[in-house]
Amino acid sequence: MTESSTPAPAPRNPIILCRTCGQRHQLHDNHVYDYCDIVDEELTCNICLQPLVNPMDTMCGHTFCMRCLRSVLNLHKFCPIDRRPLTQQDCRASSLIVRRMLDRLIVLCPNTDFCTSKLPRSELEPHLQNRCPGRIVGPGAPIRHGQLTSIEINRKPNRDLGIYFVGGNETPLIGVVVQEVIPGEVVAEDARILPGDQIVQVNSRDLRDIPHSIAREALCSAETPLRLTIYREKQESKAPVFTTTVLQVSLTKVTGVPLGIKIAAKQSEQGIYIMEVLESSLARRDGRLKADDRVLQINGFNVEDEMPERVARIIRDCGDRVEMVVSRQVQVTTPEVIQVPPAELPTEPFTLLRHALAPKVRAEKTVNIKKGNKECMGISVSGGKGQRKGDVPIFITGIQADGCVARHGQLKKGDILLSVNGTSLLDLPHTEAVKVLKESANARSLTLRVIEGDTDPDNETHGYIPSWLTWLSLPECCRQSHQITLEKVPNASLGFSIVGGNDSTHGAQPIYVKTVVSDSIAAKSGLLKCGDIIESVNSVSLVDISHKEAVTLLKNIPQRAQFTIVSWPGTIV
Structure with missing residues (x-):
């Protein structure tokens, strides 16, 4: 008979992040302040x-x-x-x-990473709620675009956040970027964090320049309530952007041919405007004047504040030659890709104070195993082509104690299998790879080509999945590229930023997608994710080129852009 377990009662005086003083203390304890004197x-x-x-x-x-x-x-x-x-x-x-x-009494703002304010104690609470750059937005309040936003999320013990992330200072991304939000988990239930958001801090722990594995540990071990500081790329403005250009137009009158412009004042705007350019006129033949041009000068006379009748009389009295100065609003085209500036966050300029080291490519090894009669391999595997999270190699998710693999002791959970007895497992769907492994179980010996996986595969909530850094460090033979197509919209950017290139601080690196702007063409397509490697665009290679060259190439792509990418799933936390 088993004894039913009951959930542990909630603590009567839990630790909270107080909205009055901005400090962590127990719910029923006094507020905590940092006094200046x-x-x-x-x-x-x-x-x-x-x-x-x-x-x-x-x-x-x-x-x-x-x-x-x-x-x-x-x-x-x-x-x-x-x-x-x-x-x-x-x-x-x-x-x-x-x-x-x-x-x-004068106190310091507790958000010292973002704010240096000193203010009377009675003014701290409104400062934290309304003015502090590091303030926590209330439940349901959206994350602000183009600036830092701190939010608070509660999660139950032993429950994952439910995100895949990429980045870490071993890669050109450097920061920690959300690749995907898992439906039904803590972050999805909060419904504010989106793919492409950069996690700058968790519970005051800075994540901007730390290794991938340390960022994973920080996110997994953070105590509730979690205070996450998020940076979201600024959304592209939906309204078109215009700039003003000034033109000088000279027209010589011809007998019997009208000048051919109608001018008038607009009710809502100051000045005199060309309302229409008539057919078979001098102005139409010349082709430079257009409707909505604002007339600034005629033969040296400033007419910006004149009435339409007065301007028409000046034109009639000009003689044989009319010299006009007009201004025109010209729509600005948007660059096709966002170039990440050196200072990526609206805080102090952030530069690397160390030589950045890229992850080393993992070497493969050969493992020979002799099998006993009727002895099974005793492993479970995952991965393969066409998986929900993309095309990944076959990897070991579990080893049974009674199988020959466990007895031999050279393989472990997380190791990546390239081939068995000369049959390649690369580029095979999961079911086909499992079939090959089962058929090899009838042989008296096994020869396996293997790449060693994570040294500490410890995430079990969603089943074991290698980290993003593990996928990134695989040799080129394991990369399975595929093509995606993005259709541009006139005067709109594709909406993603890139890092990397052969001039990267990490040495020669591929071109990575760093962030995808929410509600952009790339985000809506769902085809391009943070951390993806772009190998080519419209058959033009992006391998071994500088970051500047990659940006220039992406800016000049035509309306239809076909990308060849390598997409690895992020690390789950």
């Missing part, structure tokens, strides 16, 4: 020995923090200092003068 002893609580918070006076003339005093009186019915009988009904709020003195 030494506080007078007369304004200090004799129980907690900290500056008074919500001060209360006793009948015997002593002053304590309200919560400190109540916690004492719940146990003992006397004053903590002179031991005189005391109850909560005998206490009252301190005078307005004392409370104002406490309110004027």
Whole structure:
């Protein structure tokens, strides 16, 4: 008979990230402040020995923090200092003068990574909620584009965040970028973080320049509530962008041929505008004047503030030659790809203070195993071509204790299988690869070509999946590229940024997709993900070219762009 388990009761005084003081403390404890100066002893609580918070006076003339005093009186019915009988009904709020003195104490903003403000204690809460660059947006409040946003997410113990991420300072991405959000998990339920968002901090731990594995550990081990600082690329404006150009047009009058322009003033705008260029006129033959051009000068006369009748008279009186200066609004075309600037976040300029090292390519090895009679291999595998998360090689997800692989001891969970007894497992669907492995189980010996996987495969919630860095370090023979097509929209960018190139700080690197802007062409297609490697576009290779050359090439692609990419699944947390 098994005993039914009941969930552990929630702690009665949980640790929270307080919205009043911005510090982590237990729910029923006093607010915590960082004071700039030494506080007078007369304004200090004799129980907690900290500056008074919500001060209360006793009948015997002593002053304590309200919560400190109540916690004492719940146990003992006397004053903590002179031991005189005391109850909560005998206490009252301190005078307005004392409370104002406490309110004027200067404190530091706790969001020291983003804010250096010093302000009166009473102004800290509105500062944290409305003005602080590192402020936490409320539940349901959206993440702001083009700036840092801090959000708070609660998760139950032993539950994953439910995201795939890429990046780490071993790669040109450097930062930690969300590749995919898993439906039904914590982040998806919160519904604010999107693919392409960069996670800058988790619970005040900086993730901008740390190894991939350390970022994974930080995200997995962070205690709830999680405070995540997110940077989201600025969305491209839906409204067209215009610039003003000035043109000088000279027209020589011809007898019998009209000049051919109609001018008028607009009700909503200042100035005189060409409303129409008539057929078979001098202006139409010349071809430079257009409707909506604003007339600035005629034969040296400034006509910006003149009435239409006065401008028409000036044109008639010009003689044989009309010299016009007009201005025109010209729509600006948007670059096709976003070039990541050196300072990627709206904070202090961020540069690498060390020589960045790219992950080393993993070497393959050959493993020979002799099988006993009727002895099974005893492994379970995953991966293969056409998987939901993309085309990945076959890898070991489990080893049974009674199989020949376990007895031999040279393979482990996470190792990647390239071939068995001379039959390649690369480029095979999962079912075909499993069929090959089962057929080889009838042989008396096994010869396996293997690439060693992760040294510590510890994520079991969703079943074992190698990390993104493991996929990235595989030799070129394991890469399975595929093609995608993106259709451009006039005057809109494709909406992704790139890093890498043969001039990267990590040495010669492929061109990586760093971020995909939400609601862009690339994001809506769902075909291009953060961390993807672009090998070519429209049959033009991006291998072994500089970052600047790659940006120039991507800017000049035509309306239909066909990319050849290598797409590895991110690391799950």
